Amino acid sequence: MVTTEMKGLLKIGEVAAVSHLPIKTIRYYEEIGLLTPAVRRSESNYRLFEPNVLGRLAFIKRSQSLGLSLREIQEILAVHDQGQLPCDDVKQNLQQKVQQITEQIESLQLLRSELQGLLSGWQDQPPAELAARTICPNLETKTGTERLPFVRKRAAVGV
Template sequence: MQTNLKEAETIAIAPTSAQLLKIGQVATQSDFSVKTIRYYEEQGLLIPVVMRSPTGYRLFKPAIFNRLGFIKRAQSLGLSLNEIGEILIIRDRGELPCGMVRKRLLLKQKTIHEQIEALEILRSELQYILSGWQEKPDRDSFDRTICPNIET
């Protein structure tokens, strides 16, 4: 019996049960907790690399490590799991999501810049308040205020 080339490629690429990893093995080798891996699966982030055994155990393809590495790095850059999920959907369609990743990172950079500006304004305001701080403010304002140093 002869198989066509496409079937032969599928057979050669499909992982054998020896290549599949249980969740504990993935956790040990990746430094992610079992709980986190389960959560990522529930969120749909691991769809193409996880399957179930006939008895219901999670079995992972070796590509799980690339996927977990991407998730970890994307989170460290400030992307949310929802954003990461959207990026992974594009990748799972067979496309490189670099354009979307760039857009997300540019937006994240803009947000951080705005937060830094707001924090610098807050720091200036705190410096101003602390520079005129009175340890024992006027007793006459006692009934009208809680802390006259910060109430203007």
Template structure:
């Protein structure tokens, strides 16, 4: 009987446990984010149980806004036997700055749209070469 350490999972089992589609698992493998341990005689991928930990990490890191490239770099550090927490902290700090910039841009856009809507007047006349003079900042008569 196989022990927990030597038990291998087929790709379908990995999908069932992780909730990640087979196509995505294959894609992650093509990027080098995960590796299959071997293949069956029929050519089916087999994965060790630690692939579940990697997939959970990848999913969480993506939810935090990290790209697959960034995640791959972090996993490379981990695969070299080093703790990647320093790299992760740096990436998350960068992500936070990006979010703050996006919030500022959205607040500016919100203010501009609110200003347009607060003074909105329906204009019956069409202006030449104009779709909507209100948003095109064309003075109204």
């Protein structure tokens, strides 16, 4: 039996179909509080969603696609749920993401340079004396492991 206050509410399957999210994901979002203002329970404890849940789910999906974590999204939604526009919070989070991406790019460029250096001096048939005392001479030569502090310490004590 549908009460007048339940009219217009969506069942979880309907929300999943329209939002293109798995039911399991929608349940999880509800469990962690991302959908709190948009979900109710029927007398038989079924989840019933306000139609505005679709916009909320779209916001969550878009935010995740931009690299925001669920915790960050939850904080932004909390500001919104208090009746404030969270654009400043969103901007701050996105600026932090840009900084993190910049740092990751720099680290990856350094790694690429190091790998290219290793490959440029690669020996398919290293000298026998190196092969006998190393796992991979190409990694454990001056252009390889000598850069790693723990390898130098071991070499210094004769291990």
